[in-house]
Amino acid sequence: MFDSIDISSSIINFESFELGQLGSAFLYGGSVLLIGMATVFAVLCLLWLCLAIFKLCFHTIPERKAKKKKVAPVVQVAPKVVEVKKPDDGEIIAVIAAAIAMAESEDSGMKFRVVSFKRI
Amino acid sequence: MSAIKDFLGTTGIAQMFSADSDTKLWQYLAMYVIIGALFYLAIVKKFEPLLLMPIAFGMLLANLPGAELIHLEFFFDEYYFAVENGQITGTLALQVRDFIYNFLGYEEFFTLTNDSFAVNMDAVISAYNASGYQITAADINDLFQTYVSGAYLDAEGIIHIKMSTVIQEVINNGGLVDILYLGVKLGVYPSLIFMGVGAMTDFSPLIANPKSLLMGAGAQFGVFVAFMLALFLGFTPTEAGAIGIIGGADGPTAILVTKELAPHLLGAIAIAAYSYMALIPIIQPPFMKLLTTDKERKIKMTNLRSVSKTEKILFPIIVTGIVCLIIPDAAPLVGFLMLGNLLNVSGVADRLSKTAQNELINIITIFLGISVGATANAANFLRLETLFIIGLGLLAFVISTCGGLVVGKIMCKLTGGKINPLIGSAGVSAVPMAARVSQDMGRRYDPSNFLLMHAMGPNVAGVIGSAVAAGVFLSFLR
Incomplete structure (x- = not known):
């Protein structure tokens, strides 16, 4: 990098320093530009790859599964769904009301009050 | 009367007009124009006001003669070492050069590039060992610190400024903005x-x-x-x-x-x-x-x-x-x-x-x-x-x-x-x-x-x- 060093002077000089020349500055700057841009692109492309895997794992595959589930059970489950709606709502309400009454009773330590019922 | 005169001499206005001041009057005025422009952009034009306004105010504080809210010499000048275009610069330059001249001597004991300087620790240790002196990297650092106060050599021979030195200086003699800085x-x-x-x-x-x-x-x-x-x-x-x-x-x-x-x-x-x-x-x-x-x-x-x-x-x-x-x-x-x-x-x-x-x-x-x-x-x-x-x-x-x-x-x-x-x-x-x-x-x-x-x-x-x-x-x- 340098040929000789003049230690006796107040400032250390060397004769053949390459960066002082315009051509060398271009070479040095150009190499930093290329390596720097390549690094930035490489790192961000790696992140792209990760995000592509994200998409596959958390979006594409679950979506496919969901579609399959949706398509397949429609024929078989449909009658069951109808059956589910059939049971007597009154019976269910009675069970829930009993549970609440139990919870509200003096023996229970719970302190809450049912304000309203909402059909979901 | 002399008390009033002394008091007037300490005011920022007197220092601004003083011929002894490092900063000339036109430089202060130019800075005030720039600061005014930044205030205008921040407050009137609402361009990044959250940052431009404190920056502009910081500039104003730094350009009030006599206020001395920040001492940049603590950070840049007092303990400053750099290599620029192959030349050792900064306030520690002379001490570093003394170290090179008295202790290192030979080219193979250190590396000076366009923007860096490092002691070739292995080369120095080998040379001393060959001469019958058993020394370690720590010994070289100790010797370095006797020449260069406020800095130290790491195991790879690279010079670092001691942060503790800067902090100590700021705590002892610094102002509010020094501490913030x-x-x-x-x-x-x-x-x-x-x-x-x-x-x-x-x-x-x-x-x-x-x-x-x-x-x-x-x-x-x-x-x-x-x-x-x-x-x-x-x-x-x-x-x-x-x-x-x-x-x-x-x-x-x-x-x-x-x-x-x-x-x-x-x-x-x-x-x-x-x-x-x-x-x-x-x-x-x-x-x-x-x-x-x-x-x-x-x-x-x-x-x-x-x-x-x-x-x-x-x-x-x-x-x-x-x-x-x-x-x-x-x-x-x-x-x-x-x-x-x-x-x-x-x-x-x-x-x-x-x-x-x-x-x-x-x-x-x-x-x-x-x-x-x-x-x-x-x-x-x-x-x-x-x-x-x-x-x-x-x-x-x-x-x-x-x-x-x-x-x-x-x-x-x-x-x-x-x-x-x-x-x-x-x-x-x-x-x-x-x-x-x-x-x-x-x-x-x-x-x-x-x-x-x-x-x-x-x-x-x-x-x-x-x-x-x-x-x-x-x-x-x-």
């Missing part, structure tokens, strides 16, 4: 600001459309081109790196890189970086228009997919792992950016997230603005190199904008016109201003076009990209 000197503020930015940033558009990352990468082109141009203009590589990073359009990143590579340019670079970020709506549109066709500007992009909470949580963890393992120097920025984001998206640390994105970032912004502004006193701001920095910063910014647009244009062609290249200009980090400019530009040509969410992808990719570019500079040039 320690946050910059130690690199605390940029990382904490990044944590707040991370907590406020929604990375969903990027996760949903990872192609945006390419536009964020393309928009770092100006950073490296400006670095090259700065070398041509005679700046040292470390100074050139600090100037180039202005093109990343990211204030904290620019400050972190500058305080590491060229602390004496901090004031000019911080002011240039924040001014250009504020001027994005003025700087970018002409180039967006120049590099895109009417048809391209009207492209409507399809809706982004929904992003699950799991993806949002995994993203900051994975980005931190990947980026920091490849470029460890980017860790103070990327690490804290992602920590802030994780606090937010995890949903289990709301208090911390709210603190990071409100109180903490606001406090740090005030401290950072004042202390950075205070570094811009007339003596080190009114120089030709400041004009070069401002010019190169603008160029870096423009080239980065064009880089993002060109990548956007290429992606538009490759996807058969599915990507509107206007979102490419948002790759220049400044969140969310650059994305808003893309949105406004798109709506100007088609009022029913909504590009904001699409532009947020390259925009947040630009934040990561500029942090990576900063890491590249720090690992190459430090």
